[in-house]
Amino acid sequence: MILLEAQFEPPMLAFLRKNQVLLSSFLCVFLSLTILAAAAKGHLKSDPIGPLLVTLMRPLQIGVQAMVFWIGDIGEVSARLVRLAGENQQLRQHLQELEAERNRLLEVEATNRRLREILDFRSQLPSESLTAGVIGNSASTWFRSLTLDKGSNEGVSKGMAVVSPAGVVGQVVAVTAHGAKVLLLTDPHSGVDVINQRSRARGIVAGSLDEGPIVKYVKRSEDIQTGDRLITSGLEGVFPKGLLVGTVTKTRKKSFGLFQYVGVELAADPSRIEEVLLVAPAATPLKEKNLS
Amino acid sequence: MKLSLLFLAVGFLLVLLQTTALHLLPLGPIVPDLMLVLCVYWGLNHPTVAAVLGSFILGYSVDVFSSPLLGLNAFATSLVFLAVYLSSRCIWIHDSLLSAAVVFAASLIKGLALLTASSLFLTADGLWRGLIHYMLLDALAAAALAPVLFFLLRRGQRYMEAPEMPL
Numbered sequence: 001m002i003l004l005e006a007q008f009e010p011p012m013l014a015f016l017r018k019n020q021v022l023l024s025s026f027l028c029v030f031l032s033l034t035i036l037a038a039a040a041k042g043h044l045k046s047d048p049i050g051p052l053l054v055t056l057m058r059p060l061q062i063g064v065q066a067m068v069f070w071i072g073d074i075g076e077v078s079a080r081l082v083r084l085a086g087e088n089q090q091l092r093q094h095l096q097e098l099e100a101e102r103n104r105l106l107e108v109e110a111t112n113r114r115l116r117e118i119l120d121f122r123s124q125l126p127s128e129s130l131t132a133g134v135i136g137n138s139a140s141t142w143f144r145s146l147t148l149d150k151g152s153n154e155g156v157s158k159g160m161a162v163v164s165p166a167g168v169v170g171q172v173v174a175v176t177a178h179g180a181k182v183l184l185l186t187d188p189h190s191g192v193d194v195i196n197q198r199s200r201a202r203g204i205v206a207g208s209l210d211e212g213p214i215v216k217y218v219k220r221s222e223d224i225q226t227g228d229r230l231i232t233s234g235l236e237g238v239f240p241k242g243l244l245v246g247t248v249t250k251t252r253k254k255s256f257g258l259f260q261y262v263g264v265e266l267a268a269d270p271s272r273i274e275e276v277l278l279v280a281p282a283a284t285p286l287k288e289k290n291l292s
Numbered sequence: 293m294k295l296s297l298l299f300l301a302v303g304f305l306l307v308l309l310q311t312t313a314l315h316l317l318p319l320g321p322i323v324p325d326l327m328l329v330l331c332v333y334w335g336l337n338h339p340t341v342a343a344v345l346g347s348f349i350l351g352y353s354v355d356v357f358s359s360p361l362l363g364l365n366a367f368a369t370s371l372v373f374l375a376v377y378l379s380s381r382c383i384w385i386h387d388s389l390l391s392a393a394v395v396f397a398a399s400l401i402k403g404l405a406l407l408t409a410s411s412l413f414l415t416a417d418g419l420w421r422g423l424i425h426y427m428l429l430d431a432l433a434a435a436a437l438a439p440v441l442f443f444l445l446r447r448g449q450r451y452m453e454a455p456e457m458p459l
Contacts, residue, residue: 021377024341028348028370033409036363040413049349050356057308057357064312 111274117165118275125163125240128280130155132180134273144187144207144270146170148180150278156180159238161279167244167267168192168232169276180278184270185245186213192238194230194245199223205230205245205264213246215262224251224262238281295452296342299334302445303346306330307353322426324433325399327354329441331369332398335376336391338449347373361414368405372398388439395438399431 009017016023038044122129132154136147150156152175162169162182170190174181183190186207194205194215201222203215218224228248234241250263306326314323327350334343351369355362376398407423 020341021339021344022374024344025370025374025377028344029367029374032348032351032363032367032370034363036361036367036409036413039362044362047356047362049352050362053353053356057304057311057353060304060308061312064308068312 114165114275118277121163121165122277125277125279130160130278131275132156132278133275135179137271138184143189144184145173146182146184146270146273146276148172148182148276148278149178151176151178151180153177156278157280159281161239161281162276163239163243163279164268164273164276166269167246168239169268169270169273171238172278182276185266185268186270191216192245193233193235195233196222196224196248197229197231198225199228202233203230203262205266211263213264213266215248215264216259218260218262220253220258220260222260224248224260226251230264240279295338295449298448298452299330299338299343299346302448303327303330303350303353307350307357310354311357319429319433322429322433324437325402325430326434326437326441327351328369328372328399328402328434329395329438330445331373332376332391332395332438333442333445335373336380336394337446339377339380344370344373364406364409364413367409368402371405372402375401388442391442392435392438396431396435399434400427403427403430 035044118131122131130150132148132150134146135149138145146162146169148156148162156172156175158172158175160172160180162171168185170182170184170187171192172180173183184207185192185205188207191204191206193202195202199222201218201224203218203222205213205215207213215224215230226248230245230248232239232241232243232245244267246264246266248262249265250261252261254261310323310326314326317324331347331350334340334347347369348366351366352362354365354369359365376394379394403423
């Protein structure tokens with residue numbers, strides 16, 4: 001019976017059944033266009049499906065959106081951390097570069113200051129003075145010396161006085177074509193004639209291995225006090241007169257003997273000297289400015 | 293019936309995803325149109341009256357949530373379904389890449405449909421600027437995700453259509 005009904009289905013119904021998808025599609029397109037036209041003209045007063053859909057979706061959307069925000073926050077925090085780590089690394093590198101640059105500039109500034117002092121100092125010295133850099137120190141415990149980067153080719157000669165803006169350093173004892181050896185005042189074999197700036201008492205500052213520099217040959221009767229400034233006398237014809245040699249740190253008179261013991265702290269610390277001035281042997285006194 | 297319920301659930305899920313989670317993707321303003329992929333899938337693999345209605349409702353739901361005018365997306369998705377359904381009579385698609393190509397073409401059709409409908413019922417002045425750029429990006433994003441979604445839908449459909457084993 002059912003088979004018979006199917007076989008004798010009206011042609012119209014068969015057509016609809018056969019093309020139901022196509023027809024319903026066209027119908028939906030037409031329906032949507034109708035809705036669209038009505039909505040565009042403002043004739044669509046009430047929307048029966050929209051509010052229902054919104055109501056249905058609202059709790060789900062709230063839940064998912066909260067999760068999305070949470071994931072987004074995590075992602076953002078992670079991204080920020082990664083970005084900060086990269087930025088931190090860059091800043092560290094930048095800081096290191098700046099630190100290196102700062103050190104370089106400080107060194108340049110210090111060198112500049114030293115050279116300026118030397119230039120100022122040089123203007124007070126006789127015109128035959130040279131500037132030289134220290135390139136080496138003593139290789140022996142028993143001797144105190146420096147090696148300079150200038151030699152005979154640059155005009156350095158044996159016997160030249162070696163001074164710095166701080167004070168007397170020593171004397172050139174050996175010269176090569178491009179280098180010179182300086183015997184420091186702290187060496188036991190060195191000596192420079194000095195005058196006490198206050199009392200005008202005389203003596204010879206020399207190095208010693210155990211007690212540091214001392215003033216030799218100061219008579220017991222001479223007036224020497226701690227803190228007195230000692231300057232070159234210029235009498236030996238090596239150092240210009242008036243250069244600061246050091247300050248008296250200790251005086252001691254024994255119950256016997258002709259001389260008293262005088263300890264000295266040198267004005268120029270040899271271990272911290274980087275540039276020096278070389279002055280040709282002359283008895284030319286320094287200008288008055290340096291004497292002060 | 294079970295399959296229709298599955299598709300209904302998937303449709304709801306896609307609406308939910310498209311209005312929320314898909315904005316997380318780093319695609320800027322582009323939101324992959326997964327509902328379009330579902331419409332194409334229905335048009336190719338499940339062309340029924342329920343699928344037609346499903347496509348219409350999907351488009352309508354997009355209208356409800358984000359369209360300036362009701363019916364715009366409903367029109368576009370219905371038209372896309374129709375176009376895919378008509379083309380499915382001529383071609384048989386079972387390859388993932390081909391499905392991506394069909395989704396790409398469907399996305400372009402949808403874009404043109406939206407543009408036409410907007411021109412007719414709204415103003416399309418603002419749409420012209422960067423239209424081709426966004427249309428292509430939208431189509432690419434949908435096409436890129438199409439193979440995965442097709443795969444999942446096929447698996448789901450097979451699972452639902454599998455005959456129950458007698459005890």
